[in-house]
Amino acid sequence: MHLLIPVFFNSHQGGLHENVRATVQFMLSRQHHATVVCRPGPFAEQLREQGVGIIETDYAEEAFAAALTEIRALHERHSIDLIHAHPFASRRLGLIAAQVLGLPCVVTMHGKYLDALPHTVGKLDAVFTVSEGVRHYLLTEGGVAYPEKLHVVPNTPDCQLFNAVKVTPLEEAEGRVVISLVTRLDQDKAFILEVFYKALEHAAVYYPSRIHWQVVGQGTLQESFAEQMEARRGENTASYTGWLQGEALRDAYCKSDAVIAPGRCALEAMSCGVATIALGSKGYNGLVDGMIWQQAVFSNFGGVGDSYVEGSVERDLDRLIASRAERRRLGGFGQQVVRQFFNARDFHQRLLNFYQLAVAAHRDAPRPTVPEAELLGSGPIDWSGKA
Structure with a gap:
């Protein structure tokens, strides 16, 4: 399987980065492939060193067309099976790419925000939330439809690394x-x-x-x-x-x-x-x-x-x-x-199982592709519902 992960961030490092890093490391350990779409910087370089494909973009709206061109070219060289996007600008780009290329798309919601989910959930194959509390917020205060699409996949620490060890005191x-x-x-x-x-x-x-x-x-x-x-x-x-x-x-x-x-x-x-x-x-x-x-x-x-x-x-x-x-x-x-x-292996395997089911379901009932021009257009992108 070839997984495309668009992720937008402002800070160079943080919990979001570690979440993505853990996902790609698990995929690689299972002989799958991953390409991450992110800003240039330390995170991109670290992933490259680990054998992860990288497409760089600053996620400015005017850069979406160029990023989409790179994603399309990647898909032609090495077919993408599924897009797993993270919130905000990366969710926007990921969903556009999924509609243009006719691919399944899932999104992770990391916190208490909507990010246009009430308008876009019908176009997604699944939504992962990092806790039951986030899922509850989306379904109640957020008014998100399709509750069956919302699944809890929490952040999980690497317990083999993060364990009690003897260290020299400060x-x-x-x-x-x-x-x-x-x-x-x-x-x-x-x-x-x-x-x-x-x-x-x-x-x-x-x-x-x-x-x-x-x-x-x-x-x-x-x-x-x-x-x-x-x-x-x-x-x-x-x-x-x-x-x-x-x-x-x-x-x-x-x-x-x-x-x-x-x-x-x-x-x-x-x-x-x-x-x-x-x-x-x-x-x-x-x-x-x-x-x-x-x-x-x-x-x-x-x-x-x-x-x-x-x-x-x-x-x-x-x-x-x-x-x-x-x-x-x-x-x-x-x-x-x-x-x-918070068993990391169990939840990463659960995530992979979701990927495989989403790909199989999409093959059974593929969505029609959408012309790139219809989504990007010649003016400002309408993020409210179109993408």
């Missing part, structure tokens, strides 16, 4: 409790950063010189974030690693006594057996324990929700600082949640 921590914030430092993560600032201020007052904050991530807000950190951390210390991947990221988790993170990063930390506060761009779940783990799983660890109860992060921080034994217990509980509900 020298700069000097015996303090190490708490890591793992997230991109960009505007779409503003809610995460605002809640984190509350934790900083609380710790500065009640736990001076007892905490070392490790920041794993980077982004467009990193300069202002560093200023806020310095203004609020008090006598507690801080260090910055930048964006990490692979073993370096695993080691950063394992050097932590606790982690504050959204989505996939929360799952990776839990897989390493580290106590985790799930804090996403849309909501605060809190310290993952026997009380809130189901809420966290439902929401993709903060990806769905729109409220924060004042004092929540402070209470969770108090609990983490109070007892090393409690931190270890919570880390073990989180690891159990990951092992029971």
